[in-house]
Amino acid sequence: MDNIFINYSLFILFLPLAAFVIQIFFGKKLPRQGDWVSIGAISITLILAIAMFVGMLLDYNPDFRQEASFTWLDMGAFSIQLGFLVDNITIIMLLVVALISTCTHVFSLKYLKGDIRYSRYFAYLGLFTFSMNGIVLANNLISMYMSWELVGVSSYLLIGHWFEKESAANAAKKAFLTNRVGDIGFFIGIMLIYTAIGSFTFTDIFEGVAGGVLAGTTLTLAGVGLFLGAMGKSSQFPLHIWLPDAMEGPTPVSALMHAATMVAAGVYLTIRIFPILSPDALLVVAYVGGFTALFAATIAITQNDIKKVLAYSTVSQLGYMILAVGTGVYTAAFFHLLTHAMFKANLFYGSGSVIHSMHHALHEKNDHETDAQDMRNMGGFREKMPITYWSMLASTLAIAGVPLFSGFLSKDAILAGSLSFAQHHPEHFLLPVFGFGAAAITAFYMFRMMFMTFHGKPKMPELIDDIHESPKEMAGPLVLLGTLSVAIWYTLPHLNPISTHGSWFTTLVHPVTAVVPGSFTAHAIEEGAHHAHNLAMGISIGVAALGIGLAVLMYLKNIISPETWGKRAGFMYDWSLNKYYFDENYDKYLYQPTLRLAKKIAWIDWELYDKYFINGFGHVTNWASRVSGKFDYNIIDQFLVDGVGRIADNFGFMLKKIQTGKLQNYLLYVTAGVIILMIIQSY
Amino acid sequence: MNDLNTYLLVAAILFSFGVFGVMTRRNGIAVLMGVELILNAANINFVAFSRFGGMNFDGHIFALLVIVLAAAEAAVALAIIINIYNNMNTINIDEASSMKE
Amino acid sequence: MTEFTFWVIITLTIISAGTVVLSNQLIYSAMALLSTLFGVAGIYVFLWADFIAGVQVLVYIGGILILIIFGIMLTNRISSVRLSQTNVQQGVGGAVAIWLCILMSLVISKTPWFQADASEPVGTVAEVGTLLLTKYLLPFEAISLLLLGALIGAAVLSRKEN
Numbered sequence: 009m010d011n012i013f014i015n016y017s018l019f020i021l022f023l024p025l026a027a028f029v030i031q032i033f034f035g036k037k038l039p040r041q042g043d044w045v046s047i048g049a050i051s052i053t054l055i056l057a058i059a060m061f062v063g064m065l066l067d068y069n070p071d072f073r074q075e076a077s078f079t080w081l082d083m084g085a086f087s088i089q090l091g092f093l094v095d096n097i098t099i100i101m102l103l104v105v106a107l108i109s110t111c112t113h114v115f116s117l118k119y120l121k122g123d124i125r126y127s128r129y130f131a132y133l134g135l136f137t138f139s140m141n142g143i144v145l146a147n148n149l150i151s152m153y154m155s156w157e158l159v160g161v162s163s164y165l166l167i168g169h170w171f172e173k174e175s176a177a178n179a180a181k182k183a184f185l186t187n188r189v190g191d192i193g194f195f196i197g198i199m200l201i202y203t204a205i206g207s208f209t210f211t212d213i214f215e216g217v218a219g220g221v222l223a224g225t226t227l228t229l230a231g232v233g234l235f236l237g238a239m240g241k242s243s244q245f246p247l248h249i250w251l252p253d254a255m256e257g258p259t260p261v262s263a264l265m266h267a268a269t270m271v272a273a274g275v276y277l278t279i280r281i282f283p284i285l286s287p288d289a290l291l292v293v294a295y296v297g298g299f300t301a302l303f304a305a306t307i308a309i310t311q312n313d314i315k316k317v318l319a320y321s322t323v324s325q326l327g328y329m330i331l332a333v334g335t336g337v338y339t340a341a342f343f344h345l346l347t348h349a350m351f352k353a354n355l356f357y358g359s360g361s362v363i364h365s366m367h368h369a370l371h372e373k374n375d376h377e378t379d380a381q382d383m384r385n386m387g388g389f390r391e392k393m394p395i396t397y398w399s400m401l402a403s404t405l406a407i408a409g410v411p412l413f414s415g416f417l418s419k420d421a422i423l424a425g426s427l428s429f430a431q432h433h434p435e436h437f438l439l440p441v442f443g444f445g446a447a448a449i450t451a452f453y454m455f456r457m458m459f460m461t462f463h464g465k466p467k468m469p470e471l472i473d474d475i476h477e478s479p480k481e482m483a484g485p486l487v488l489l490g491t492l493s494v495a496i497w498y499t500l501p502h503l504n505p506i507s508t509h510g511s512w513f514t515t516l517v518h519p520v521t522a523v524v525p526g527s528f529t530a531h532a533i534e535e536g537a538h539h540a541h542n543l544a545m546g547i548s549i550g551v552a553a554l555g556i557g558l559a560v561l562m563y564l565k566n567i568i569s570p571e572t573w574g575k576r577a578g579f580m581y582d583w584s585l586n587k588y589y590f591d592e593n594y595d596k597y598l599y600q601p602t603l604r605l606a607k608k609i610a611w612i613d614w615e616l617y618d619k620y621f622i623n624g625f626g627h628v629t630n631w632a633s634r635v636s637g638k639f640d641y642n643i644i645d646q647f648l649v650d651g652v653g654r655i656a657d658n659f660g661f662m663l664k665k666i667q668t669g670k671l672q673n674y675l676l677y678v679t680a681g682v683i684i685l686m687i688i689q690s691y
Numbered sequence: 692m693n694d695l696n697t698y699l700l701v702a703a704i705l706f707s708f709g710v711f712g713v714m715t716r717r718n719g720i721a722v723l724m725g726v727e728l729i730l731n732a733a734n735i736n737f738v739a740f741s742r743f744g745g746m747n748f749d750g751h752i753f754a755l756l757v758i759v760l761a762a763a764e765a766a767v768a769l770a771i772i773i774n775i776y777n778n779m780n781t782i783n784i785d786e787a788s789s790m791k792e
Numbered sequence: 793m794t795e796f797t798f799w800v801i802i803t804l805t806i807i808s809a810g811t812v813v814l815s816n817q818l819i820y821s822a823m824a825l826l827s828t829l830f831g832v833a834g835i836y837v838f839l840w841a842d843f844i845a846g847v848q849v850l851v852y853i854g855g856i857l858i859l860i861i862f863g864i865m866l867t868n869r870i871s872s873v874r875l876s877q878t879n880v881q882q883g884v885g886g887a888v889a890i891w892l893c894i895l896m897s898l899v900i901s902k903t904p905w906f907q908a909d910a911s912e913p914v915g916t917v918a919e920v921g922t923l924l925l926t927k928y929l930l931p932f933e934a935i936s937l938l939l940l941g942a943l944i945g946a947a948v949l950s951r952k953e954n
Contacts (some may be wrong), residue, residue, distance in 0.1 A: 692794065692795055692798045692838060695905050695907060696900055696901060696905075697802075698835070698839065699900045700897060700900060701802055701805065701806065701835065703893055703896040703897055703900060704806055704809070704893060705805070705806070705809050705828075705832075706892075706893075706896070707889045707890070707892050707893035707896070708806075708809040708810060708812070708813050708889070709809075709813070710888075710889050710892060711813050711885055711886060711888075711889035712812060712813035714881065714885040714888065714889070715813070715881055715882050715885040715886070716813065718818060719867075720818065720860060720863045720864050720867065721813075721818065721821055723860060723863070724812055724813075724821055724822070724825050724860065725812070725813060727825065727829075727852075727856065727860075728809055728812060728813070728825075728828065731828070731829065731832050731852075734832070734844075734848075735832060735835055735836075735839075738835075738836055738839045738841045738844060739839055741839075741841070742839045742840055742841070742910070743905070743907050743908070743910075744906060744907070744908055745908035745909075745910055746840070746910030746911070746913060748916065748919045748920055748923050749923070749927075750841075751841055751843065751844055751916060751919075751920050751923075752920060752923050752924060752927075752928050752931075754841070754844050755844065755847060755920065755924075756928075756931060756935055758844075758847055758848065758851050758852060759851070759935050759938075759939065760935070760938070761851075761852070761856060762851055762852075762855055762856055762939075763938055763939050763941075763942035763943075764942070765855075765856045765859050765860065766859060766942055766943070766946045767942050767945050767946050767949070769859055769860070769862070769863040769946075770945070770946040770947075770949035770950045771949060772863055772867060773863065773866055773867060773949075773950055774949055774950065776866070776867040782867050
């Protein structure tokens with residue numbers, strides 16, 4: 009492996025793992041609990057990732073691709089190859105992961121200062137970074153699956169960081185188990201592919217599918233199976249239930265995992281396997297993504313917890329990305345992944361900054377009852393926290409799809425793709441409806457959040473004096489990511505802020521045709537999107553303005569009252585606020601019956617099997633050992649062993665009698681002996 | 692009368708009686724009497740062989756020596772028995788069993 | 793006539809020998825021993841050993857038997873004429889003795905003895921005397937020593953401890 013990208017990738021992969029190992033074993037004993045170990049490791053990782061990114065830009069080769077593999081398991085007929093794949097997509101993802109991870113590490117220095125498990129937190133961050141990079145660098149489904157699971161474990165460990173809180177422990181469990189459900193599908197997909205093609209490597213799989221080895225329903229099923237894993241990881245309907253609960257974890261963790269990287273892993277997987285998704289599988293993908301986008305947005309509009317708003321927003325945006333892959337414009341999905349990572353992480357950091365401030369203010373007033381995360385307790389923070397406000401504003405504008413910001417470009421590309429898809433397949437008109445509807449609602453609830461938190465009169469005036477800006481470790485990432493939410497970075501080397509044509513991204517990350525026979529060629533998809541582009545742009549600006557305008561009316565100018573409209577909406581408001589009672593219904597119709605069944609089976613096992621069968625063995629053994637003991641004691645010991653002794657004793661006793669001391673007896677014996685000898689002699 | 696076997700048989704019978712006497716009699720002197728019988732049986736054998744073996748007189752000499760020996764032995768034996776009598780007040784040789792196991 | 797006498801003497805000897813060992817009375821045994829010894833002397837005569845017969849009567853009966861009777865008298869409380877004694881281990885001893893007898897008889901009857909004819913000598917005394925002092929001088933002297941030893945021994949043994 010003499011190529012530099014693979015070498016850098018190895019360092020990028022294993023440095024955070026080394027930090028994890030050091031932190032886990034020695035963290036508590038190091039000065040400052042070892043956070044400098046993690047910061048050091050992640051900084052070097054970031055430098056290497058930037059170096060790779062710069063190298064990619066200098067090379068400017070759209071077909072850049074380096075692969076290195078080694079045999080992991082060789083049992084003759086069955087062998088598994090593992091390896092690394094580095095192409096433009098990989099490099100951009102590595103940069104995203106490294107950047108957001110570094111920001112999280114820095115942000116956590118202040119956010120978790122004095123936490124009881126400080127060193128362990130940083131260790132787990134290292135573990136997560138390692139696993140996420142493992143997914144990104146994988147060139148085959150098996151190592152991707154292994155890293156997939158590791159990412160799930162890291163998520164569990166980090167969500168449950170404050171596991172004394174029961175809700176946090178439950179949320180961690182829920183996240184891991186929901187992921188697992190998706191992973192079953194993932195694994196079935198992998199197995200279907202392996203059975204048909206006999207290899208796990210992407211290259212081999214693509215060749216196999218192109219050659220028609222895996223086709224038809226099996227191919228669709230395999231694709232859907234793999235997509236199930238993505239659904240679990242990226243929190244799509246109906247496995248979306250874990251992401252809002254995952255907000256129990258520390259906010260920097262939410263920024264890293266549940267905004268930028270881990271949940272993006274599902275999208276990344278879907279992008280990687282795009283070439284082998286059959287048109288039917290793609291339809292499934294598109295509808296799931298589109299529906300999730302709209303559905304999550306409808307929940308977000310009523311939420312009062314600032315992090316929950318962001319969580320549902322993440323679900324919705326992920327839906328967008330999945331929709332993009334489903335409609336064929338998967339490079340647009342990746343673009344949105346990139347921009348979303350930046351602005352969503354920034355939004356989370358901002359909310360973390362606000363919550364941190366609220367905590368501090370409440371602590372000053374000795375108030376431990378009020379919820380620091382409830383937006384109804386906030387208001388008017390704009391003057392007190394300017395840096396937070398302005399950077400969050402930049403990200404909100406981006407997510408709402410306002411021109412001049414990054415989100416506009418990526419969303420536009422997605423919406424153009426869905427529109428073009430509907431134009432070519434008029435029966436799937438719902439997809440753009442989902443897309444544009446979600447866009448409108450997104451704009452609305454994001455600005456609602458901004459207005460409720462930073463504008464207007466403070467709902468708790470006694471706190472406002474203690475609200476202050478966050479320290480520079482927390483403000484730094486805010487500034488950085490806020491800047492990155494601006495469109496200009498993504499249109500380089502051209503300066504047109506509303507078009508990505510000719511930008512470094514679209515040049516370096518260009519779509520390939522799916523290898524499934526019968527798919528649309530990449531060229532056809534691009535053409536369609538291009539044609540629909542202007543129409544999509546217009547509609548998206550329109551719906552964004554609609555959403556923002558409504559939010560202004562309701563929350564800034566207070567012309568329309570949210571409470572009245574909430575009551576008028578009646579059951580719809582209730583459903584939205586309670587997330588459509590998904591958790592409750594799952595509990596009633598899925599969890600409880602399973603638990604009851606499990607209890608019944610446990611009863612059979614415990615009362616019947618254990619008691620009678622297993623204990624029976626014990627009783628039989630007991631009885632057998634007693635019998636054997638008796639046998640041993642009475643017969644063998646007393647009879648045989650002691651008997652031998654007793655026989656010897658008796659013999660001795662008998663023989664003793666010969667020595668009577670009487671002369672005549674001796675003479676008798678002698679004479680008898682002589683006679684006997686004579687008799688014998690005569691024969 | 693002129694058959695060697697007769698004399699030998701007589702000697703054998705006497706010998707058996709003598710052995711029986713030594714083995715079974717309780718009194719010490721009775722045992723001594725048995726011993727005398729044995730010696731006499733041997734003597735008869737000697738003399739018979741001397742008569743029927745060409746009338747040599749070696750047998751006679753042996754018989755003579757045996758008689759002398761018997762006398763000496765009887766004297767000593769009686770001295771011992773009298774000693775035992777003085778010590779144990781009985782000459783039941785059953786009771787002289789201090790070499791008993 | 794001599795044949796008859798011969799058988800009478802043999803019978804007498806054997807019966808007396810039986811009485812010696814089977815009688816319960818010591819004096820009866822002693823008397824039976826007397827008669828046995830006389831019988832043996834008679835057998836000697838038939839075997840042309842006249843000198844030995846004489847020595848037998850003189851020494852055995854006149855010396856040893858008297859000694860035995862002395863012993864009997866000295867070692868029993870003579871409160872009555874009856875000096876009884878019983879036997880011990882009679883059964884086994886009898887069996888062994890009988891077996892011994894049977895075996896010896898078998899041996900005697902089956903062995904081809906060396907027999908040489910001879911004529912009755914005139915008198916044996918001269919030849920025995922000659923042999924004693926020529927061929928068997930050493931045993932003769934040894935026997936005298938033995939007699940001396942026995943004499944001294946008997947005297948020592950019967951000494952009273954003071």
